[in-house]
Amino acid sequence: MKFFSAVFLALISVHGVAKPVEDVRIDGLIQMPSTRAFDLIGFDDDKTYDSNKVYEAINSLFNSGFFSDIDVYDDQGVLVFDVVERASIGDLTISGNELVNTEDLERGLKLSGLEIGEIYKPETLNQISQELQRQYFALGRYSAKVDIKVDDMPRNRVGISIDIDEGDTAKIVHINIVGNTAFDDETLTEDFEARETGYWNPFSSADEYAKAKIDGDINTLRSFYLDQGYLDFKVVSSQVSLSSDKRDVYVVINIEEGKPYSLNDLSLSGSLPISEDLVWQHISHAQGDTFSRQEVTDIIEKISTELGNHGYLFASVNVIPEKLDDQTVNLSYQINPGSRVYVRRITFAGNSETQDEVLRREMTQFEGALAVHSKIQASKRRLERLGFFGNVNLRTRPVPGTTDLVDLEFTVLEQPSGSIQASIGFSDDDGLIYGFGISKSNFLGTGNRLSFNASKSDEYTSYSLSYRNPYFTVDGVSRGARFYYQSSDYDSDDIEDYQLDKIGAELSYGYPISDTQSLTFSLGVQETSIDLSDDPSNESEYFVDTYGDNYDDIIASITWRDNDLIGGILPTNGYSTNLNLRVTTPGSDQEYYKASLTSEKYWNIDNSNLWLFHAKGRVSYGNGYGDSEYLPFYENYYAGGAGTVRGYSSSSLGPQNSYDDDSDSNSDAMGGNFLMAGTLEVIFPLPMVEDHKSVRTAAFLDAGNVFATSCFPVSTNCTSGVDLGEIRYSVGLSWTWITPIAPLSFNVAKAINPEDDDETDFFQFRLGTAF
Structure with missing residues (x-):
């Protein structure tokens, strides 16, 4: 029948005869809907056909890509298309990949037509295998292999499994720069991302070869020479050779240095809508200086910013260099300000x-x-x-x-600006901590802060309610109020046993000075009561005998703050400086003042917000005035532990109290009225951590101590004055994690210069926070 039809169709093709048919039928369809197949054939309703129409229909079916074979014949007036469909992809699995995400691989395969539901085309598999290997080669995985298997599935489908053996990364054995005479290899490769094998860093992959890494280092090399004035510098070629076992890579970069250029003439051109003096103040180089592309780039940016500050946001600033035969160059800064915006x-x-x-x-x-x-x-x-x-x-x-x-x-x-917390924690300072808090720093979306916090530990109980409106007036004057109650029952190895209760309230107003600076004034009332133990120290007993054990005070304070920290709880950039003076006013039972200066700054080492340098310092001083000769002993500053000098037990440093000879108590740290403390930190990322916004690791150096500038007359262990030789030092590592419940921090520290009586702690941690 098929043979007869072929002959019959050939005859009508010769004579150009159009034959009527009773019907058209398509056999062999499995996955393609019949309606779509008939649309591809495209016969008219008159149901006549000739060979041209048949051939057009066959071509249309083949061009759809769904069919591997098509036969056409006449079956008693019915035109039959007998088709064989290509198999479709019923399943696609990828395994063995760790360097490249499965989602990224699937996205690339989709662009190549390899996706579940698409037509299976065997000819594309080899191309896909080669492309995957090429991607791994670019990552330095020259031993990577890609194995693709195809298995038949029911209903004319196939399952494709791609098994990837990523292999080992080839190591850079040697980087050789050829053609350099002005600078040695060590200087030229100092800022390279790539390093030769033997460069040791447990967290670095610098010696692993990657094409993108070498390309970046070549650009770094080019920038280095241009910054040194070598305008004729060029990279002639770069070659990468591979050892026979595909494990070692040798990189050779051939260069031509040329000669350095110096500046001959500097000029301005174009349209200058502002004073020339405003532009020239940003041009930092002069005639005779060595040309530097980086300096030119910085100058262009500064001029553009200057124009932007005068309303020309879209100003275009270009530099036109003119190289002269005497190895000098004329630079013309061409300015096109555009319209004022x-x-x-x-x-x-x-x-x-x-x-x-x-x-x-x-x-x-x-x-x-x-x-x-x-x-x-x-x-x-x-x-x-x-x-x-x-x-x-x-x-x-x-x-x-x-x-x-x-x-x-x-x-x-x-980001979340509020929390409802119920936590149980532990710290070396306070033992078990139970806490509950409701805090909203953006209350109802108004930018106001409302918080209530309650906490209890083995040594203290605390409740506080505070509210702050940063824009009490349209000029940015803030107003805040705070109510608090604290009850502390000190009974630790390092601090004298006594109970201290405080209850108070304060009202504050803040006035902005600039974008980052403000002055805050506050006035509060506080009632303080002290209950000494049965065996008090000489110092605390003297103070209570002299000034009583219950005090009603009016406390005024002023705070100057300059804050430009960026990053929230774990800052990544900026600085902060606080200067605070707190003093009891006339009419108070106590007469004393306390002043404190705290300053810190973050430096971004590589502009990644991952490698940071952090410095922080604090100096605090307090004393009595008027009829009070001393700072109240319970207002003393303490040093040791988290916040001052890690590696030493909490609040254990500085002067110690004394007891009568018939007392069974041992001397404890009593703090001092003068505190000095400082910290230097190098913050670095851990390779296994992805969320660096909530996890931070740092190596630190701490220094500090507290001193008594004057001692109670009954003290026998106290030495008055500030002796910088008594500053304690420690080094160590810290790890902080901002958990959904509360901050968690670990410190491993080594005390550098402890005295015999000092209490040291190698390991300190805190889970939870005191409100």
């Missing part, structure tokens, strides 16, 4: 909880005003300092159809 609209997105007003009041750039680069950036940074957002992005969009209007779009990523 105004802000039409400022919008916010992503703040589902925080009210627009809270964000808008942080703006130093206003709608309808001249767009000023510094004000726009200051607005962004003020939003970051709020602490409500994990990320703040800014987009400057030109208004279509205009050249002098822009819209500013701030997109924020809100």
Whole structure:
């Protein structure tokens, strides 16, 4: 029948005869819907056909890619298309991959047509295998292998399994730079990401070969020479050779250094809408200086910022170099300021909880005003300092159809600003800690802070309720109130046994001085009562005998704060300085004052927010005035433990109290009225940790101690004065994790210069927090 049909179709092709048919039928369909197949054939309703129409139908079916064979014949007036469908992909599995995510591999396979439900095309498998190997080769896995298996499945389907053997990463044995005479290899490779095998760092993969790493180092090399004035420098070639076992890589970079250029003439060109002096103050090099591309780049950025601060946000600044035969170069800074730009609209997105007003009041750039680069950036940074957002992005969009209007779009990523906590923790300082707290730093999206906290440990009980409105007035004057109760029952190995109860309230007002600075004034009342043990120390007994055991005080304080820390609980950049003076006012039972200066700063070592350097220092001093000769002993500062000098037991350093000869008590640390403490930290990432925003590891050096500038007349163990030789030091490692329940921190520290009477702790940790 098929043979007869082929002959018959050939005859009508010759004579061009169109034959009517009773029907058209398609046999062999399994997965393709018949409606789609008939659409591909595309016969008209008149049901006539000739050979051209048949051939067109066959081509249309083949071009769909679904069929591997098609026969056509006439079965008693019925035109039959007998098709054989290609198999479809019924299952796709990938195994053995660790370096490359399965999702990324599946995305790449999809682009190549290898996806569940798609037509199986055997000819693509070899291409896919080669492409996967190429990706692993680029990662330095030259021994990687890709094995693809195809298994038949029911209903004309196949299952494809891709088994990847990633192999071992080839190591860089030697990096050789050829053609350098002005600089040695060590200098040129100092900033390379790649390192030769033998470079030891347990957390580094610098000696593992990757093409992208070498390409980046070549760009680093090029930048180095251009920064040294070698304008004719070029990389002639780079070769990577592989050992026979595919484990060792040898990198050779051939260069031509040329000669360094110095600056001959500097000029400005183009249209200059501001004073030339404002531009020239940013041009830091002069005639005779060695050319540096990095310096030129910095100057261009500074000039662009200067123009942006005058409203020319889209100014274009380019440098035109003219190389001269005497190895000098003329530089012309060409300025095209564009139009002066105004802000039409400022919008916010992503703040589902925080009210627009809270964000808008942080703006130093206003709608309808001249767009000023510094004000726009200051607005962004003020939003970051709020602490409500994990990320703040800014987009400057030109208004279509205009050249002098822009819209500013701030997109924020809100992070939790409140918590309800019930926790059980433990610390070396206070033993078991039971805590409950309700805190909201962005109460009802208003930016106000409301918190209630309660906690209890073996040594203290504390309750506090506080509220703060950072914008009590539209000018940014803040108002806060706090009510608190504290009961401390000291009975540890390092502090004298007595009970101290405090209850008080205070009202505060803060006044902004600048974007980062503020002054806060507060006034509070406090009732304090002391209950000494049956065997008090000479110092505490003397103080109570002299001044009583119950005090009603009015306490005033002033705080100057300069805070530009970014990153919330675990800062990554910026600085903070606090200066506080706290004094009892006339009419109080006590007469004393306390002053404290605390400052810290973070440096981003590699702009990754992972490698940081942190320095922090604190100096505190207090004393009595008027009829009070001494700072109350319960207001003393203490040193040792977390917060001052790790590696020493909590509150164990400094002067000690004394007891009568017939007492059974041992001397304890009684603190002092002068405290000095400092910390230097190198913060580094752990390779197995992904969330570095909640986990931090650091190596630290601590130093500090407390001193008594004057001793009680009954003291026998106290030496007055400040002796810097008594400063204690420690080194160690710290690990902090901000858990969903409470902060968890570990410290492993070694006391460097302990005295015989010092109490040391090699390991300290804290789970939970005291409110």
